[in-house]
Amino acid sequence: MAKVAFLGLGVMGGPMAGHLAKAGHDVVVYNRTGAKAEAWVGTHGGGAAPTPREAAAGREIVFACVGNDDDLRGITLGDDGAFAGMEAGATFVDHTTASAEVARALAHVAGKAGLGFVDAPVSGGQAGAENAALTVMCGGEEAAYASAEPVIRAYAKACRLMGPVGAGQLTKMVNQIAIAGVVQGLSEAIHFARRAELDVEAVLDVISKGAAGSWQMENRGKTMNAQKFDFGFAVDWMRKDLDIVLSEARRNGARLPVAALVDQFYAEVQAMGGNRWDTSSLIARLER
Template sequence: MAKLAFLGLGVMGFPMAGHLAAKGHQVVVWNRTAAKAEAWVAKHGGRPAATAREAAEGADFVMACVGNDDDLRQVCLGPDGAFAGMAKGAIFVDHTTVSAAVTRELHGIAAGQGIGFVDAPVSGGQAGAENGVLSIMCGGSDTDYAAAEPVMAAFARVCRLLGESGAGQLAKMMNQICIAGLMQGLSEAMAFGQKAGLDGEKVVEVISQGAAGSWQMANRHKTMLADQFDFGFAVDWMRKDLAICLATADEIGARLPVTALVDQFYKDVQLMGGGRNDTSSLIRRLK
């Protein structure tokens, strides 16, 4: 069993850290809002820390799941950042969805201090985190990944090394690009069926078993038909992720016309007051 630090106890990080504790790892947690760290310790044991640096001291692995590029820099760098408390040979595992640019920047800083760094964004949402069945896309060295993979197995359905530093984040961008297009198509189909007077659930029972089937269809069609969106992965976070995708596309010369369009549709949902709604709330625009 390893000595671990977990930084960031939001809807994803809280259950992910809980799975690590359940596997018998020694876990120290830190969260910007201390009350969340205290609540986690009350439920899972372990110990809270006052700073990211304190959490990282003595840890074999420091794992993070925070908000964005700036949040990640803040928890890694500076006198109270995790890197300041990590010993040579320790490995930082970042589960945040951020840009490949900040990943490579922090990987370089970590390497200069003798610290390993694996970018390991996840897919599967809150339910996947709670049930320990996330898909994890990783970038980094073979050695660092091989050391970290058995630890990540505590909450993974599948975990793969896809290339050098930043590869995990690029793969996560592909994931979000797929979701954006799929969700718009599903929204249009569900709204079309309602306008046509069909029973959406009965139709999905049939078409979900054919070529149109998807995770989004299986897991979101009922709540979409019921106009329920107060759960899941928020539109605000999806737009943050899509902004990363679109910026990266500009950098590498890729074309994302559908993704750019769906991003604007999500902006419409935000303007309707649905920024905290699940991404399936795209259908609201069509009703």
């Protein structure tokens, strides 16, 4: 069992840290809102710290799952940042969906302090975090990954090293590009079936058995048809992710017309008040 810290106890980080505690690891948590950290300790045990630096002190592995690049810099750098509290030989594992650029920059800082760094964004959403069924895409050096992978398994159904630092974030971008196109296609399919006065659930049941089948169809088809979106991965977060994707595409020259279009469709959903709706709410702009 390892001495670990977990920074960020949102809808993803809270359950992930909980699985670490359940697996028997010695867990210290930090959250920007201290009351949430204390509540987590009340449920799972372990300890809470008032700063990332204090949470990271003496820990073998420090995990983080926060909102964006700036949040990540805020918990790692400076006098109260996690890097200042970590000892040489420890490893920092970042589960935030962030840019490959910030991953490389932080890995450079960590390396100068003798720390390992793994960028390890996840896929599977809140349900995946709660059910220990996340897919984890990692970038970093072999040694750093090897130290973290057995511990990550507490909340992952799949975990793989994709290449050097940044490769995890780039793989997550590929994931989001694929999801954006699939959800838009599924939205149009359900919208068409409704207009054609078909039994939508029967249609989804039969076509899910063939080449049109997907995770989105199996897990979101019925709720999309019922116009239920008060769960899952929020539109605001998907737009944040797609902004990262499109910025990286401008750097590497990738052409992403569908991703760019779907990003604008999500902007329309936000204008409808759907900021916190699940990403499957793309269908709402077709049904209004």
